[in-house]
Amino acid sequence: MNVTETVTDITKIRVAVLGAGKMGGILLQAFLKQQLLAPDQLIATVAHEERAIALSTQWGIDVTTDNLAAASAADVILLGVKPFQIPDLVREIEPALSVHKTLVSFAASVKTSAIEEAAGLEIAVIRAMPNTPSLLGVGIAALCRGRYVSEARMVLAEQIFQTVGRTVIVDEKHMDAVTGLSASGPAYIYIILESLAEAGVKVGLPRDIATLLAAQTTFGAAKMVLDTGYHPALLKDSVTTPAGCTVDGILELEQGGLRVTLIKAVMRATERAKELAKG
Numbered sequence: 001m002n003v004t005e006t007v008t009d010i011t012k013i014r015v016a017v018l019g020a021g022k023m024g025g026i027l028l029q030a031f032l033k034q035q036l037l038a039p040d041q042l043i044a045t046v047a048h049e050e051r052a053i054a055l056s057t058q059w060g061i062d063v064t065t066d067n068l069a070a071a072s073a074a075d076v077i078l079l080g081v082k083p084f085q086i087p088d089l090v091r092e093i094e095p096a097l098s099v100h101k102t103l104v105s106f107a108a109s110v111k112t113s114a115i116e117e118a119a120g121l122e123i124a125v126i127r128a129m130p131n132t133p134s135l136l137g138v139g140i141a142a143l144c145r146g147r148y149v150s151e152a153r154m155v156l157a158e159q160i161f162q163t164v165g166r167t168v169i170v171d172e173k174h175m176d177a178v179t180g181l182s183a184s185g186p187a188y189i190y191i192i193l194e195s196l197a198e199a200g201v202k203v204g205l206p207r208d209i210a211t212l213l214a215a216q217t218t219f220g221a222a223k224m225v226l227d228t229g230y231h232p233a234l235l236k237d238s239v240t241t242p243a244g245c246t247v248d249g250i251l252e253l254e255q256g257g258l259r260v261t262l263i264k265a266v267m268r269a270t271e272r273a274k275e276l277a278k279g
């Protein structure tokens with residue numbers, strides 16, 4: 001069935017996720033769990049037939065390897081394959097596309113203009129950059145719009161990504177930076193957290209308790225920044241008693257170059273994000 005009118009009412013839309021891998025799977029499961037969309041409003045595709053069958057049983061939705069059929073049946077088409085595959089995927093589903101449909105790509109690096117070009121028509125293209133904590137509804141997704149995106153469609157995309165956490169809208173020129181910071185960011189935080197837990201073990205704590213202390217402290221500090229709105233430096237100062245122990249710990253962090261290392265990590269990941277679309 002081909003969509004012949006523009007639908008932006010979340011209760012009526014049909015959504016296809018083309019490339020339901022790690023990130024696509026996280027999004028799909030959140031849509032279902034939070035009842036944003038009913039199973040019959042969703043369809044997904046993957047590359048391998050046996051995986052399609054297994055996921056269809058697991059998620060209770062239609063999962064196929066037929067991108068064109070899935071795109072034909074949907075109003076909103078989420079593109080979740082690897083960045084270098086996106087133009088080919090869009091060309092594959094081109095017969096199913098019309099100005100009534102919205103393409104939402106959550107692939108890193110690929111520009112909305114490249115997707116519009118592959119589609120060959122003035123179609124609404126939204127880029128999103130979510131992260132893996134979306135699995136628990138505490139992710140963050142940055143969204144940006146292509147040339148032909150109406151306000152109503154942007155609101156719809158925000159509604160979709162709010163099921164997995166917070167959303168921010170940015171100019172497209174910032175999307176690679178978002179990729180380097182918040183999409184890659186969970187990996188950096190896991191390393192920090194793992195190191196803190198290791199440190200706890202070094203100073204004599206049982207590993208499970210050290211990991212819990214490190215994780216809850218990371219979570220608590222992040223929540224303090226989010227809920228109070230205070231600058232992180234101010235919150236750090238409130239922990240740092242004059243001549244106390246925290247200031248000695250901070251001195252070690254500065255000497256080890258933690259700040260500069262993190263800044264460089266985000267810069268490098270941002271640079272790499274610019275290249276991913278090339279394969």
Ligand SMILES: NC(=O)c1ccc[n+]([C@@H]2O[C@H](COP(=O)([O-])OP(=O)(O)OC[C@H]3O[C@@H](n4cnc5c(N)ncnc54)[C@H](OP(=O)(O)O)[C@@H]3O)[C@@H](O)[C@H]2O)c1
Pocket residue numbers: 018019020021022023024045046047048049051067080081082083085089106107108129130131132183
């Ligand atoms: N992972 C993250 O943290 C993250 C965060 C933000 C954005 N992203 C973006 O999400 C996209 C996918 O990343 P991922 O980590 O989810 O990778 P992934 O787990 O490898 O998922 C890719 C999925 O695409 C499917 N696929 C491959 N070729 C296909 C085709 N021609 N038609 C339909 N499906 C096809 C694969 O199917 P099979 O399972 O059958 O092989 C797989 O399910 C990337 O563009 C990435 O930039 C990822």
